[in-house]
Amino acid sequence: SKKGKTRSVYVCQNCGNTKGQWWGYCKDCGETGTLKLFSAGSVEKNVSGKNVIRSWFPNEISENKPVRIRDVCNRMDAVNWRIHLPGTFGDEVQRVLGGGLVPGSLVLVGGEPGVGKSTLLLQVAALLSEEVSTGDPAKVLYVSGEESIEQIANRADRLQIVTEELFLYSSTDIEEILQQAQVLSPKAIIVDSIQTVYLKGVSGVVGSTTQVKECATALLRFAKKSCIPVFLVGHVTKSGDIAGPQVLEHIVDVVLYMEGEKSSSHRLLRAIKNRYGSTDELGVFEMLQSGLQGVSNPSEMFLSEHHSTESHYLAGRAVAVVMDGSRAFLIEIQALCIVGTSGGRHVNGVSSSRADMIISVIMKQAGLKLQENRIFINVVSGFSLSETGGDLAVAAAVCSSFLESPIPKGVAFIAEIGLGGELRMVPQLERRVNTLSKLGYEKCVIPKSAAVKLQSQGMEIVGCKDLKEMIAAIF
The missing domain is CATH 3.30.230.10 (Ribosomal Protein S5; domain 2)
Structure with missing residues (x-):
């Protein structure tokens, strides 16, 4: 029987397209030397990410009908629709996000190694879990594929994060992550990072073009169906671009880039793409021993000390x-x-x-x-x-x-x-x-x-x- 037969495919590491046999170059994108051999496993299991995560979202086609834009606007509370982040640190983050965190949004945060991406999102997670304006416990799920929960807890202790509603989970399997998210029903999810997670049944190694694209698509569908905002950490290449396919930046709703000189304690957060606000805004932070702190007067960064007018x-x-x-x-x-x-x-x-x-x-x-x-x-x-x-x-x-x-x-x-x-x-x-x-x-x-x-x-x-x-x- 051919039911359980395995087959090998060649996957382009540049565009993600698959070929049945090896060629010297990819016929789709034209790049040479990018075709790598992968075992696709069972023919039956080699399905797209959409099919893999189909079980998470019941197909209620009969209930999903076009709605007038006026009806949608009438049932929305425009003032309280966004999730607001309190404090000086929260003001800087939500300024870049366009005025607050939009429910069901998919936010990608990129930056150089060691610039403070994980610290930023851990502090955002703490703020979201502490914000209980609705009167309900605000659970937040922080998932890491790079650190154990003990390592994350140690960093949280250094940042003096003491909230009880922040849940830590260490996994690289998207299906397991979404399963835990459904059970917990959190207010927000942070995934650190998109290059370390994978979907079973999708060809390609962890971090490959196909895996990154399918994992991001799975998280996008989950965010839109559940109205739970999802943050993704993205690695960058030597040239400073976010690693993975270019389509990753098209899939997400917001792309934030964190930058800062190694010799300086200041960090800048910019929006490269934002479907819910301007891309011209800038958040300014200072990296201290206790974490990132918002800078209310950024001009102090760029002015040297004036001693006396007579000097x-x-x-x-x-x-x-x-x-x-x-x-x-x-x-x-x-x-x-x-x-x-x-x-x-x-x-x-x-x-x-x-x-x-x-x-x-x-x-x-x-x-x-x-x-x-x-x-x-x-x-x-x-x-x-x-x-x-x-x-x-x-x-x-x-x-x-x-x-x-x-x-x-x-x-x-x-x-x-x-x-x-x-x-x-x-x-x-x-x-x-x-x-x-x-x-x-x-x-x-x-x-x-x-x-x-x-x-x-x-x-x-x-x-x-x-x-x-x-x-x-x-x-």
Whole structure:
């Protein structure tokens, strides 16, 4: 009988398609050397992930009918629909999620090894289990395929997590995980990580393209049917992309990426994809011994210590205000001009072409003779200045160093510089100015065209038409 006969198939490690025989390349994606031999087991068992998990969701086709969008909106409580996360840490996470955690959503969190992905989700799990606004116990299931439950508990103890409704489970079998989730009926599920789990009956080793895709699809179907949000941890490749097929990012609802320098204690959480909110938002955290802590004033990361306004060490420093999503950041830009050396420019954190343009405009339109100077430009804390709102601060820092005249404490610069030396408007100028006012800054230099309309309480607004007026007003 052929019923229990095993057969071998060749699976493309790039696109996941299967072949009955070996070829030198994959005919579907065109990649060479990606076909690997796998034993597909019983012919009867070699089924798709959809069939494997069919038993978890009864087929109630008769009850599943199209519904008017108005009826759906009427029965939803838009205010309390999302699951809110309390505290400073929770505020940072739900800002990136778009205002809270959506029931039934599938969230993928990626990042470099050791950046804090597991710590982030363990703290999120603790917050969700402690949030009992509904009056019912908020059970949360944390599943790990990489650590034992004792190791997770030890990390939770270090993070001072004492909630009684956080359940730990160590398994790599998706069917077992979903079985336990059905019994427990948790408020949320965390799976760490998607590259360590597998589905029985699906060809491919753990972490292969086919397994990752089918496991993610199984968890997606479970999340949508049960309205239980599911978090997935995703490993990254050497290039920084999330490991696995590109379709993984299409399957999930939200893709978050956690980043941070090894030399810095600060971590940034960005949304690469978000079906329920903006992808422009940014969450800022500080990694402490007790875990991640939300940073309410991120500008402290990018500003160095100012000792006194009389110190000559302040020459060559200027403060810019940049936007990342809806948040305004204050960053410090430093410049150093060395006279009598061969001309050369070294920039860090600013586009080289942008820095060359700003320096050329200073020489041509403001009349400063920078030709015989070696110029260094640096953005504090490794921040990369990608928008034009920091142009004026770069120019002010260069002028300050060249003129050996410190910029007074409490002064910030917001403007784009044109080739004619004119100062131009930048987006969300009012929000940037309001941020400066809240942080106690005394003076802000902006384009003259905007100064007429803009007024800020407790702070002097200096409107300048071009670079010459800025130099005359500040130095």
